[in-house]
Amino acid sequence: GKRMAAPAPDPQFTLRGAGSAVCALHFCSGAQGRPLLLSGSLRGLVHIWNLETRRPLAALDGHGGQCVTWLHTLPRGPQLLSQGRDLQLCVWDLAEGRSAVVDAMRLESVGFCRASILAEGPQRWMLAVPGRGNDEVQILELPSKTLVSCLKPEAGARLGMPMCLQLWQAESSPRPLLLAGYEDGSLALWDVSMRKLCSRAACHSEPVMGLALDPRRARGVSGSAEKALAVWSLEGQQALQVRGTHELTNPGIADLKIRPDSKILATAGWDHRVRVFQWRTMRPLAVLAFHSATVHCVAFDATGLLAAGSGDQRISVWSLYPPT
């Protein structure tokens, strides 16, 4: 028999005061290992939230009122990277309570594509950002900001603009790989150092809006404007293969994340709902209908906390299926 399902859960708490739609979220650990949540807003502010007091510690204004689309922290400093639609990628120094832009990069693309970063060594990072040409992805080396590679599909490929990126390096392999979702709904796997398109799979019929990769299983999932998620795998680090699709109630996925322990997957939906799946089986676990506008982004922290940022200017924080 089927057990009586528990009623849909409530958020553990919500963070108000972003002042506009929340477009990017990122967890990091602050001083003394206190968990912090960073959020980027439509009006260009980056808020740093203290998760114990549930109040903003600071609001960083570095993108001229333009939407902040991506946030990431580097262990050194700590430093914060923020990508905005003002075509700037800012590097902030957050150490000892500072909040100043220490460096900035000019980006070439006005699209919505979020950047991706990969630590190559303790002091060296590799950054993937949409490039100048309509369909190209640039790979930069940080902190030198040198353009090391430009990944451009061959002339007749017609992939359209890159929509989402994921840099990744398997433990067994020295060669970094890039997964990119494109405007035509296909997903491409690039060998960064060889500048070669290894494999390509048509996962969606609409632009790919977000992707998440589980490196341990060499499997990932992507969402698009359409009504389905696509699950795919990387066979032998070489070939992308679509394993199946998972039908959704409403179309439109803005973002997806797999929890670091690979147990659950969360999606941010245009239908205002966050959906939680058991990642291994894609069994639906919960539908979080808390927000009253499009959910733009989701993020997991190392302890399993889930945050979702929405067009209703709120950030909801959830604690579901705590990792054991």
Add this chain to the structure above:
Amino acid sequence: MDPVASAVRLAVQEALHILSSSEDGGHIISTLRSLRRYLGETETQAPAEEQEEFSRTHFSTILRCLVGKLSPDWLDLLPDGQLEELWASFFLEGPADQAFLVLMESIEGAASPSFRLMKMAQLLARFLSAGRMAAVMEGQCGQQVGPASRLLQETLLTRVVGLPDRLGNRLQRETLAAFFPQNYFPLLGEEVLRVLQAVVDSLRGGLDCSISFLSQVLGKACVHGRQKEILGVLVPRLMVLTQGNCLWQRVCWRLVERVPDRAMEAMLKGLVEASPGPEVLSRLLGNLVTKSKKAQFVMTRKLLFLQYSCSTPMLQSLLGYLAMDSQRRPLLVQALKELLETWGSSSAIRHAPLEQQRYVSKALLICLAHLGEAELQASRDELLASLMEGVKSRLDNSLPPVRRLGMIVAEVASARLHPEGPPLKFQYEEDDLTREMLALAAPRPVADGPLEAGPPVAPVGGESPDQETVDSGGPQAGREGSDSELDSDDELVPYDMSGDGEQRSSKTPAYVRDCLEALTASEDWERWEAALRALEGLVLKSPAATREVSLELAKVLLHLEEKTAVAGFEGLRQRALVAVTVTDAARVAEYLAAQFYALNYSLRQRMDILDVLALAAQELSRPGRLGRASQRGPLGPGSQPSGATVPAWQAVVEERVRRKTRRFCKGSTGRAAAAGPNEFNVVAGYFFFPLLQRFDRPVVTFDLLGDDQLVLGRLAHTLGALMYLAVNTAVAVPMGKALLEFVWALRFHGDAYVRQGLLSAVSSVLLSVPAERLLADLPDELLEARSWLADVAEQDADEDCRLLAVKALLLLEKLRDRLLPLSSP
């Protein structure tokens, strides 16, 4: 004279004399003992010729004399019932047929109630329990049948089979359990089996036997309606005995062959019912159908076409039996042809009860399942012709069950007859009947071995609900992965996700005019859908605004096409149209009713018009509608807030006040249903009369009296509904008159659905028009209607029609009862 005969006669006469006159117990007993010599039971047996002479000539006389002496005093002549025991032994040990006949005779001749009657009945019960009935029947098996003993056999047969009835008549409430039919016929079955065993034994011994008496007993018991009791005993035993035993099989075939023709049907029907399957039936009957014309008639015509009482397993046994032997298979092919012809005949479709049509369809599917490719191909053209004609007539029919039968059989039959063509596929709802029929159609092996146990498994298995994984490969790949700790997440229990519905867009228009604009001009499908969804609510909320555009709205809604796949489109459109019609009834109803006969509409739209008119009329005539409508509007000062808007705190306060307040008397707490005029009253004419005007005038695209009889049926039903809803209105009388004329014009319509509509319309007239007015204004119409109703109630082929006619007749009766006290002085 033969010396043996005269010696026996002398002895018997002397004994008879002593028995009738002596009062001495010892003398009587010695006489009886001396007579017993002739029965061959004692040590001092009489010679065989004397025994034979005794039983042939004198036994009955002795028995009758013994019956005559039976009285309490006579039995008490000797103590301990010695005399009674000796007396009974004559009946139980002598020739069984004569003993049985004398027993029956004396029971029927005895005064009731009497000592003798009870004694004889008890003796008969002993006779039965001692297994003497087998002896009675066995006695008839060895004999050469001459003219004299044929009469005797007939008498015996009547007594053997009619025993329970006769005893019941005689003994009334005193009858013994052994004579209840439910006890007697199983016993008779056992006895028949014992005789059959004896017959088989003597056949083995090379002796000739006739079992026609047994056949007659079996046949007559079946004619008496005792198939279940007697065959319930015979069939299971025979099933075992005939398995792999040729002699038993031959005896059994002979048994059923010799059943007289007049009993053949009853016996075969019982046998088909009692047999667990076609194999058993085939073993018990052999090729009876090819040998006996009557049996063939019963099996291939009567049980298939003239009756429809067999259950589905019986049909399967019957047709399976025909399929199990090459000599019988031509009969099966013939049966299929005839079944298909009947199935496809448009007259049968119109006149046969639905139940019979189902029966024929089932038989048809079973035949198809039994027949092989080659047999079907041989007469394919003929079969296809019948099939096509039938499918056409059935799909034209206006009764959904008839159409559905057409679809199911057409799908199955075309797949079998035309396997190389593209499969025919209809859309129909699955229910128990369709599933049962499709299961019947699953082909079965032609070989006459036992059938595979259980029904064939459906090829398409529905996916189990838990299988919501992306695919089976994905998780499998994960499971094969090295890290097993990743997979220990089975304990994740889903939360309730029932609220996860499709999202509605926020483009809902706020005004009726906006909706109108969105529905006509908008290319934005979300807005179009939102407008359609919002329309009913807006119309009801703002009647004044709706009246300004009511005709445009009605027109737009009537012509609205489903441009995107909107869930529940039909319902939304219909509800909106009903709301518009209710809001501006006169104008919109007149418009819709006029459009019903206009040129360029589809049947679907015409039927929509009828539905909308009926629903709107229902809404208008609902009592208390006005009251509710005013509550919906803005609340005036001091008006009671409606339940839904009471804030939580107010409810709490009221509850507390209620609990702390003591009341000495309580008024009615519930609000009484608001009384108000029937709003339908003023507009009923706009709904009703335009619909009646032109039904007999066909236009190019619309011929109510021709092909479009489905709409005619709907029209009749709608008119009936409108009539019913016009109860208590002034216009009801002219409406009733017009409707009765309409009914009169169409009363012999061939379509059952139309007739159903007409009949319910008559009932509506009877319910809605005041009784006095009916009698004053429509007496002739009523009389005519009454005779027509009586005819329909008796003769109509459609069960629903008959039922509706009976209901209408009852209403007429009630009407008369109401009026009679008024009219009688």
